[in-house]
Amino acid sequence: MSHLIAWFYRFKKRHPYLTMSVLVYALVPVVVGLALGYEMHDDSPVHIPTVVVNGDKSQFSYDFINYVDQTAYFDVSLWAETSEQAERLIQEGQALAGMIIPADFYKDLLAGKSPDILLLYDGSQLAVVSVAKLTLSEIMLNMNGAYLQKIFAGKLGVLPTELMGQVLPINVTYHNMFNPTKSFRYYLLPGMLLAILQVGIVMMGAARGYESRKLYVRDFGRHIQNIIFWSLLAALGMMLCLGVQFICFGLPYRGTVLGGVLLLLIYAITITCMGYIVGSLVPERVFAVQLAAICVLPTSVLGGYTYPLTAMPEAYQSFAQFLPYTYLGSDIRSLCLKPLEVHHIMPHLVFLAKYALVEILLLLLIKLLLGWLQKPSRDKKLGKEAAL
């Protein structure tokens, strides 16, 4: 064992780039892709543990509870006597939703007293709430419709053929486009995986920028070579990570392949270059790497990928327009789920390309400035060497 560790230590010293490159551009994309894909392979929260307080105990209420239980989304596994007990079960995390049917519910319903059913949701589990709320709303709508049919047929004598038109005068049909199964995994993973990888990409950029900080404008070609080479590796890493999702977990990809490749490539240049600039400016390697990561990490939140930009204050919305991840996150999810063509993402591609160009110009300016600032000390050093 100790020989193996010693060998690895020496290997890493001899090939410092290789080890981290394999880690950042191959190992992390594969391992993280496999782990998170496996964790979320059920797609959406189903069998939500649900607690019921049935104060009514009529056949109607039992039928109703059975109806809820038989849907794939709820698992009525817990029963409580009071709403306090139900709330306690939710507080303990044993149940994530609750249904309180009051005493004499069915009697009051027949008497036209419109009794209330209380639905409880654990607001600390938004992924579950979003599914539970929509499903229970649909169930209640159906139940209400069934009850109203009885009223209209019984009390107003409406003919069965006219019944639906009067019970449900406006019938809304929902068409869930692009993600018909409402998969939480499709919604979350494509962009989140790239958000993880971009942290590594920017840090590698910063490390390379720091190592090349003594090369100034005269060697600008070397900087460009560096940026292109590491960006290519980064793009391959991102493709590998998404590839794991497509092959192992059936993540769809319905958009243009060319557009996707271009998007990842230009994005990789943008982020590598961002790190490179930080590495060129910050005089300490670790701090440069940390700073570069901090510049990029929050963009997975501020780019509106999970929490939409329309819900953020205007200043944040304006700021997000300058974050490359804003475009990558939304576009990569759209490319996976929508049959997009290149022209659909072209404005974002152009924006990212311009962004990368501005970064390269900025790097040129920085190198010019640093070279000019360092000139006296370099001249002095050369003078000393000549004197020696």
Add this chain to the structure above:
Amino acid sequence: MKKLGLQSQEEVKEERSKFFHWFAQIKPYVILTLIPLFFTLLFGGAFSPVSNTDVPVLIYDMDGSNESRQLVDYFVEYPYLNIYESVSSMAQLEEAMLSGEALGAVIVPDGFGADLQSRSGAEVLVMQDSSNFMNMSTIMQAVSNISGTMNAGIRLKLLQAGGMLPEQAAKNVLSLSVVDRGLYNPTYGYLYFLFPGLLAVFVQQTLLAAATPYLIEKKQLLCSGPGWRRAFAEVAARLGSFALAGTLGLFICLLALSKVFNYPVNGSAGLILLVHVPFVLAVCGMGLLISAVFDDTADCTMFNMFLTIPTFLSCGYAWPEYMMPEAFKAVATHIWPLYYYANPLRDIIMKDADYAIVAPFAEGCLWFAAFWLPAGILAYVYKVRLLRRIENN
């Protein structure tokens, strides 16, 4: 003159090196206290609006009757939608949905008004971009509210026209009344939901960012030799000071959340510390292990930064614990401690959980630390000895 200039250059160099030394000394404490505060304010500001507003929705009214215009008016007046009526064909509408210009579309077909008048039931088609859950929920809620209101109004008229008294008709229309209650987060706000988990990640990441560079530098110093006992005391004291600063950082963030964003922070400091202390021990163990593996501080920092999002997504916070495959949960809870911290922190802060709920997490985290902290120390000591041997050879 030249000599003077050289002297001042030397002085500048010395000053600079003094500044860097001072900065290196305080950097871990800045990371532990101010960086979490900065991110708390940044993310808190982003999530502080409770509602998703201005969701772009297209309306394609093929009918143009009074009834359909009434429906359109309801949508236009609805506060959370941004309604456009700029399409004249289904192809245009689908293109707008595809390009993301519209996140939803309401299609009112030809004959909507006539169907409604003839009481044969009118159809409305709602297309929604379900690739983003938050927007989809907003649109569904809006459509459900509007169609529910319109349907109730029409039913009421029909029942009254059939000879039912207005009061009785109203009761029948609202026969099955449902009351929703979002416990611990009545507005289902993202801010309230996300922050306990974010705070847990802040504590984890800042502690790793502060501790691992120090441990790697110390490892290199230990290779060339001071006594183990003194070195152990030094490392323990430094990690202790990081832990204290991290704890302070956590409470500063909680204070900021409460004061700046009116976040209702529940629970007691004692309960928070009950899960915080074992977590800090566990993270120190993981930090020692990581520092034993990595010999380059920058590489180690990269690895640490990589942990941020995957550990958050796999700790049972964003993706509910009961949905995790058993094998995954077993591995995730045995190799990383965030599960024992993020979940109880949420339970305390949001749900005002008591000791009985929190204790199993604290106990689990203690067991975790009881294994991984000694394992980390052993790995670290082993690596130092190995490096000494390699250096000597």
